[in-house]
Amino acid sequence: MIFEDIHRIVILGTGNVATHLSLALKSANLDILQVYGHNLANTKVLANNIGTPYTNEIISIDPSADLYIVCISDDALDEFVSRFHLKNAFIVHTSGTASIKIFKEDYQNYGAFYPLQTFSKEKRIRFDNVPLCIETNNNINQELLLSLARKLTTNIQITTHEQRTTLHVAAVFASNFTNHFYSIANEILSDKQLSFDLLKPLIRETAEKVQSISPDEAQTGPAKRNDLKTRSKHIEKLTDFSEYQKIYNYLSNQIQKKYN
Amino acid sequence: MIFEDIHRIVILGTGNVATHLSLALKSANLDILQVYGHNLANTKVLANNIGTPYTNEIISIDPSADLYIVCISDDALDEFVSRFHLKNAFIVHTSGTASIKIFKEDYQNYGAFYPLQTFSKEKRIRFDNVPLCIETNNNINQELLLSLARKLTTNIQITTHEQRTTLHVAAVFASNFTNHFYSIANEILSDKQLSFDLLKPLIRETAEKVQSISPDEAQTGPAKRNDLKTRSKHIEKLTDFSEYQKIYNYLSNQIQKKYN
Numbered sequence: 001m002i003f004e005d006i007h008r009i010v011i012l013g014t015g016n017v018a019t020h021l022s023l024a025l026k027s028a029n030l031d032i033l034q035v036y037g038h039n040l041a042n043t044k045v046l047a048n049n050i051g052t053p054y055t056n057e058i059i060s061i062d063p064s065a066d067l068y069i070v071c072i073s074d075d076a077l078d079e080f081v082s083r084f085h086l087k088n089a090f091i092v093h094t095s096g097t098a099s100i101k102i103f104k105e106d107y108q109n110y111g112a113f114y115p116l117q118t119f120s121k122e123k124r125i126r127f128d129n130v131p132l133c134i135e136t137n138n139n140i141n142q143e144l145l146l147s148l149a150r151k152l153t154t155n156i157q158i159t160t161h162e163q164r165t166t167l168h169v170a171a172v173f174a175s176n177f178t179n180h181f182y183s184i185a186n187e188i189l190s191d192k193q194l195s196f197d198l199l200k201p202l203i204r205e206t207a208e209k210v211q212s213i214s215p216d217e218a219q220t221g222p223a224k225r226n227d228l229k230t231r232s233k234h235i236e237k238l239t240d241f242s243e244y245q246k247i248y249n250y251l252s253n254q255i256q257k258k259y260n
Numbered sequence: 261m262i263f264e265d266i267h268r269i270v271i272l273g274t275g276n277v278a279t280h281l282s283l284a285l286k287s288a289n290l291d292i293l294q295v296y297g298h299n300l301a302n303t304k305v306l307a308n309n310i311g312t313p314y315t316n317e318i319i320s321i322d323p324s325a326d327l328y329i330v331c332i333s334d335d336a337l338d339e340f341v342s343r344f345h346l347k348n349a350f351i352v353h354t355s356g357t358a359s360i361k362i363f364k365e366d367y368q369n370y371g372a373f374y375p376l377q378t379f380s381k382e383k384r385i386r387f388d389n390v391p392l393c394i395e396t397n398n399n400i401n402q403e404l405l406l407s408l409a410r411k412l413t414t415n416i417q418i419t420t421h422e423q424r425t426t427l428h429v430a431a432v433f434a435s436n437f438t439n440h441f442y443s444i445a446n447e448i449l450s451d452k453q454l455s456f457d458l459l460k461p462l463i464r465e466t467a468e469k470v471q472s473i474s475p476d477e478a479q480t481g482p483a484k485r486n487d488l489k490t491r492s493k494h495i496e497k498l499t500d501f502s503e504y505q506k507i508y509n510y511l512s513n514q515i516q517k518k519y520n
Contacts, residue, residue: 016480074482074490097482097490116458118466118480122473125465131458157458166452167459169494170445173504174459175466176481177511178438183475183518185430192426198376198391198417199427199434200471205385206378206435207467211460213382215443220276220378221436222334222357230334230357234429243514244433251437254503258443 006066006090006148011035012080013071014042016119017094021071022050024127028151034062058083066090067148069113074098081106090141096168099161100135111136111145114164118175127152133159133167184244191240223255266326266350266408271295272340273331274302276379277354281331282310284387288411294322318343326350327408329373334358341366350401356428359421360395371396371405374424378435387412393419393427444504451500483515 009030011022014037025032032052037043040056047054055061061068063086070093072080077098084091090109093102096116103110114133119125132149134156136142142158149156159167182203186196209218222230231252238245269290271282274297285292292312297303300316307314315321321328323346330353332340337353341362344351350369353362356376363370374393379385392409394416396402402418409416419427442463446456469478482490491512498505 073485073487074493075485075487095490097493117462118469118478120469120473120478120480122477123469129461131461155458155461163452163454165493165497166448166454168490169497169508170448170454170459171462172481172483172494172508173441173448174445175462176479176483176515177507178441178463179466179470179475179478179480180511180515181433181438181441182470183479185434186475188426188430188433192423194423194426194430196470196474199430201389201391201415202377202431202435203438203467203470206439207463209378209380209383210439210442210456210463213380214456215439215446217382218378218380218439219436219443220380220439221432223432223436225333225335227333227335230355230428233334233357233425234432237425237429247437247510248429248432250507251440255436255440 004066006144007031008033008065008067010062010065010068011046011071012061012068012084013037014039014046015071015073016121017115018069018071019046019049019121020117020119020125020127021069021094021115022046022052023124024130024152026050027127030148030151033065036061058085061086063089067092067144069094078102090144092136092145096133096171097165100137104137107137109137109141111141112161112164113145113149114159114168116167116171118171118179129153129155131155131157133157133164135159135161135164184247188238188241188244219255219259221255223252224259226256226260264326266404267291268293268325268327270322270325270328271306271331272321272328272344273297274299274306275331275333276381277375278331279306279309279381280377280379280385280387281329281354281375282306282312283384284412286310287387290408290411293325296321318345321346323349327352327404329354338362350404352396352405356393356431357425360397364397367397369397369401371401372421372424373405373409374419374428376427376431378431378439389413389415391415391417393417393424395419395421395424444507448498448501448504479515479519481515483512484519486516486520 035047035054043054068089068091087106092111092113112135116131130153134145295307295314303314328349328351347366352371352373360372372395376391390413394405
């Protein structure tokens with residue numbers, strides 16, 4: 001049996017995932033027929049960025065694509081799916097958490113195409129080692145998505161919904177919350193007119209260490225060393241940031257308990 | 261006025277900072293006369309690693325060095341300083357938090373020489389962009405430490421005690437706590453037999469993003485997007501990890517409030 005490869009794609013959404021996935025698809029010489037977004041200005045920006053037609057009306061979405069990739073936040077996903085009218089389409093979402101069952105009633109060909117990465121519009125990214133997590137409603141569609149994924153990355157995972165959601169939760173800790181801590185660190189430094197630049201080598205090395213040794217081996221700092229003197233000086237230092245004092249104590253206790 | 265440069269150094273301590281600072285000093289062709297540690301086995305390991313004599317007896321510490329670098333945790337620092345008998349020495353500690361006043365009563369020449377980086381013995385590091393924070397009791401000693409620091413790194417900061425401690429607290433958030441979150445992510449994945457390898461590109465990119473854009477611009481994820489549906493699915497997913505549920509809610513609320 002020979003499958004027709006996916007070539008012609010419509011991107012639904014204009015956020016960070018839509019932007020970076022579009023750029024990666026374009027770099028892989030795939031044909032992005034059209035970009036759809038409900039906000040016309042944002043849609044124009046992305047369409048111009050990748051040089052494709054665009055629309056902000058669902059009814060005007062090109063019906064001839066091989067694949068429709070929905071890059072819309074989970075809160076808006078169900079409503080969009082119910083309004084989307086091309087029920088014969090092959091449709092996938094890019095969510096880390098939503099089930100592919102949201103497509104089950106109305107579609108024959110569907111799946112999930114979840115890139116496990118953090119995307120910001122302002123920062124270009126190499127897509128070729130981004131883990132792409134794939135789930136489909138049948139094997140034929142799995143082969144089609146695998147073949148598409150191979151054009152984008154060397155890191156492809158066939159995952160169940162359960163596994164994908166677990167990866168997504170873990171990613172919130174490993175990325176969203178760590179970035180929030182960069183932001184807290186930035187705030188603590190700014191308050192004393194110190195530059196965030198001073199932390200950049202540390203931040204890079206902290207991420208680099210766990211590429212080759214485990215996070216448990218990589219742990220350092222006063223809590224790990226059970227250095228109570230330093231901890232109490234730090235708490236003093238955070239007097240103006242009571243919320244951060246709480247986090248400091250909570251996490252330090254957790255680390256101390258774990259390693260001592 | 262001409263200052264004699266620092267060449268001959270004794271390292272006091274055998275932990276992560278002692279190890280990596282010794283390696284950096286050796287690479288810069290400085291003369292490490294001796295390593296001292298109270299634990300003989302650890303001291304031997306480091307001394308063999310860098311090819312220097314060693315001792316585990318304070319009284320046998322070589323009195324002829326230009327500089328003594330104390331790489332000892334803050335909890336043990338005061339006691340060590342009071343026991344160290346070479347009161348004519350030029351002595352510095354490497355602490356992010358301790359004051360240089362701990363040397364004031366007994367010494368004429370002292371300071372702090374604090375590398376703002378995370379060091380693990382198992383992971384080699386490039387030292388040449390590590391920020392070195394310097395504080396001294398006078399300008400002559402400052403010049404001496406500056407001259408030494410220039411042999412190790414291009415990133416030198418003259419900092420007050422206040423600034424150094426602020427940097428250290430910020431570093432705990434930017435490094436120790438983020439690494440702890442890598443470890444939590446690892447635990448969440450292991451529980452479902454998923455590999456931590458899948459998060460490595462994400463972790464690297466999260467750290468890479470803030471090298472060129474601010475943490476606030478870099479923030480992504482369900483809390484930032486105000487995606488309550490995803491948040492509640494994640495909380496469900498963390499049923500077996502009640503402590504992590506608490507952290508998830510606390511930080512998500514903080515992020516949500518900040519960006520929405």
